[in-house]
Amino acid sequence: MRFGGKKNFVGRTWMGSFAFFASGAVLLLIAQRFLNIPLSPLIMVGFAAIAALIEHYINFLDDNFVVPMTFAIIMELALRMAM
Secondary structure: OOOOOOOOOOOOOHHHHHHHHHHHHHHHHHHHHHHOOOOOHHHHHHHHHHHHHHHHHOOOOOHHHHHHHHHHHHHHHHHHHHO
């Protein structure tokens, strides 16, 4: 709570969104390695960026529901296109 700075209209900071992005990117790259996901690491980092932006701006529903569901849909579509 000490870090973060100015909050947006939803009450989230860019520092918090960057922390979400960084941890998500690291975890996605680890998961890609161990689960043999057939997508490039750049695409996986892009997915983390999309999830962070969704989390930063979501306002109309609970972000604990919207972010995982949106991410799952995007990941499923990407995997189907890769095959």
